[in-house]
Amino acid sequence: MKPLAEQLRPKDLTQYLGQEHLVGQNGALRKSLQMWQENGKSLILTIAVSVGGVLSWNAYQDHQTSESELASVYFQQLMTSAPAGQLGETEIAEIRYNSDLLKKEFSASTYSQFAALMMSRVEVQEGNLAAATTELEWIIAQQGDEEVRTLATLRLAKLLGAQNQYDKALALLVDADDAWQLGRLETRGDLLVAQGDLDAARAAYTEASLLAVTSGTNNPLLGLKLDNLAQ
Numbered sequence: 001m002k003p004l005a006e007q008l009r010p011k012d013l014t015q016y017l018g019q020e021h022l023v024g025q026n027g028a029l030r031k032s033l034q035m036w037q038e039n040g041k042s043l044i045l046t047i048a049v050s051v052g053g054v055l056s057w058n059a060y061q062d063h064q065t066s067e068s069e070l071a072s073v074y075f076q077q078l079m080t081s082a083p084a085g086q087l088g089e090t091e092i093a094e095i096r097y098n099s100d101l102l103k104k105e106f107s108a109s110t111y112s113q114f115a116a117l118m119m120s121r122v123e124v125q126e127g128n129l130a131a132a133t134t135e136l137e138w139i140i141a142q143q144g145d146e147e148v149r150t151l152a153t154l155r156l157a158k159l160l161g162a163q164n165q166y167d168k169a170l171a172l173l174v175d176a177d178d179a180w181q182l183g184r185l186e187t188r189g190d191l192l193v194a195q196g197d198l199d200a201a202r203a204a205y206t207e208a209s210l211l212a213v214t215s216g217t218n219n220p221l222l223g224l225k226l227d228n229l230a231q
Helices: 010-017 028-080 089-105 110-125 129-141 146-162 166-172 181-195 198-215 220-230
Strands: none
Touching (some): 089 110, 110 146, 129 146, 146 166, 146 181, 166 181, 198 220
């Protein structure tokens, strides 16, 4: 007796099914079965690859979630080790350790950017302006949260100004139609005052003042800066 696979070859399907009308006069079912026989392996492989892709994506998503949760834990530790007020050597060492860990192990996480922001503030408090600059430059170099990168850029401009690197600082203040533009204009004015270019500083402060009015932002210090230049 022939094996079952041999008995069920497409040419014998009419007899096997026992009903000619299921095959049809034009042999549509026979053609479909022939196509399956010829292309079945490719279809199975395509399905397998698709299912594998879905499973891989789900595994990737689970991995990303776990990474984010772990980064959150380390960031909470960082916040705990950074109480308000003056920091001692122990607190600074803990902040630096957790910040470096987040940047090394979770560089793609927004938590690592926040950690670098905090570390830059600590370095400024300690008078380590070069180290604070490095932290902010690291944030800007990452492909992370755009808002955090913009904040870091604005802080870096101020920090470079404090180190008398005015041209480099001014180059960072690229105008944009966003919520940070008022801060850019005011910072530009501050840098230009420090450079001694009072006319350009006055223009920057005036533009900032007009933007503050149109946006409904209360900034009394900006008015004082303009008044000082008028004297």
